[in-house]
Amino acid sequence: MPYDPYKALYLHIPFCVKRCGYCDFATAATERDSPVIDEYVESLVLQLRRASKEGELGQIETVYLGGGTPSHIGMGRLSMLLYALSTAMHLEPEVECTMEANPESLTAPMVRDIWALGVNRLSIGVQSFDDDVLRILGRAHDAEAARAAVRMAQERFRNVSVDLMGGIPGQSLASFEASVREAVALGVTHVSVYPLAIEPRTPFDAAVMRGEMAEPDDDVEAACMEAAERILGEAGFIRYEVASYARPGFESRHNTAYWTGVPYLGLGRSAATMTQNAERRMRVQDGRVVDDLNARQMAAEDLMLAMRMAQGVSDERIARAAATIGAGAVGAAFDELAALGLAEHRDGRWRPTERGWLCGNELYGRLLDLAP
Structure with missing residues (x-):
């Protein structure tokens, strides 16, 4: 039985200016001028061409450039990648094309150029608008840089999302609530809210084991999630998924594809691909099967x-x-x-x-x- 066509495409950019203490993603802190990034982007372009030639991109409805930090690799490489994407598939305005960015590497010229090349949704990794909390997390930006990044994005993009994190040891409920209110005041159209998770073998995990950092408190995390729902709901946002809030019409179509069993293709290091038909669903990552489900x-x-x-x-x-x-x-x-x-x-x-x-x-x- 043939597999259903892919509807969503994920491109993994596994590079950051630095790794945060809580991160367990398949990423690496890499200098922007490193030839490793050039080689990787060229490989990703070849993967796009192969996928196009094999007919895998003909029904793609959403694209997501995630990481890592796609904005970290610079506009020259992003131009190469987005041009290859536009020639590999029909990157029409109806296709939702999201790119992740962090405040320290997003610039006004980049905003203009990626918009011109077909990106129509920006997701900015803010985490907090409190400088003390950003220092705890080890983020490479401060609160003012986060505000500036959102304002820059809005010069071209109607669809701007920010990520916020709650339940961080050393973060008060008042600080979290202030960050949520600031996101609303800035005029973003989508907010993702996550409780801090201490993942094994991360610096935060080691700090907890040494007694240098407190374990996240479940009750505090629950209070943060309840506060987010209250503040965002009062501001007209709709909670459409456990961690996702959007103004009407600005829900993430790409992430919704994951939650509704839509087949997706992942290109790049550690990107997962999910194929399915009526009898079988299989996920492949790094060349190996990680899930093989029957009906x-x-x-x-x-x-x-x-x-x-x-x-x-x-x-x-x-x-x-x-x-x-x-x-x-x-x-x-x-x-x-x-x-x-x-x-x-x-x-x-x-x-x-x-x-x-x-x-x-x-x-x-x-x-x-x-x-x-």
Whole structure:
């Protein structure tokens, strides 16, 4: 059985000016003038040409340049990459094309040039508008640089997103709330809000083990997430996914593709590719299979991913999953989630509750257990 066509494309740029203490992504601190970056970008261009020649880009609807820090590699290399992208596929205005940027490497000429080359959405890694918190995180920018980056982006882009982080040891709830309010005041159209996670083998993990940094407090992180929902909701933002808020019409179509089981192609170091048809879903990363799901496991994963979204999952979709997994098991799982206060049923849909979003691991784990 042939695989469904790819609808989303991810290009991985694994270079940063420095690695933050909490980061466990496949990135490296690399000097901007390093020939390593030139070689990598040239390789990525060749991968784009190959994918185009093999017909893999013909139905792409969203593109995402992530990292790392794509803005770190400079406009010359970005021009090469974006030109190759535009010749490899139809980069029409309807295609959502997002690029990640950090304040220390985003410039006004870069904003103008990437916009002219087809990027139509910018996602800026702010994390906080508090200089003390930025120092704790080890970020390469200060608060004023973050403000300036957002204002520069808005000179060309209507669709500007910022990332904010909460629950950071040493960060007060008032500081977090002030950062959320500042994002609103700056006029961004999308905000992603994440609690700090201490990942194994990171500098933050080592600091916690040595007793030099406190573990993030679950209650503080929950308070931050609740504050974000309140402040952004009052400002007219809609929470459409567990960590994502947008003004109406500015939801991330690319990230939504991940959460709705759309096949995606990843190019570059450590970029993941997901292929599927009615019988099988397979994810490949770094040339090896990291997930190989059968139809039952696909149905369970689709339910789990749908419950990350505010719209949840319809009764019709649950019925289709139940036909594959078993009606008794699926019904019992959602009844249990309701009894635990993690999900609720109304208007023909199951949706996560506020508790369900705060206790996501419990909710998602129960659904994945339907087809281990």
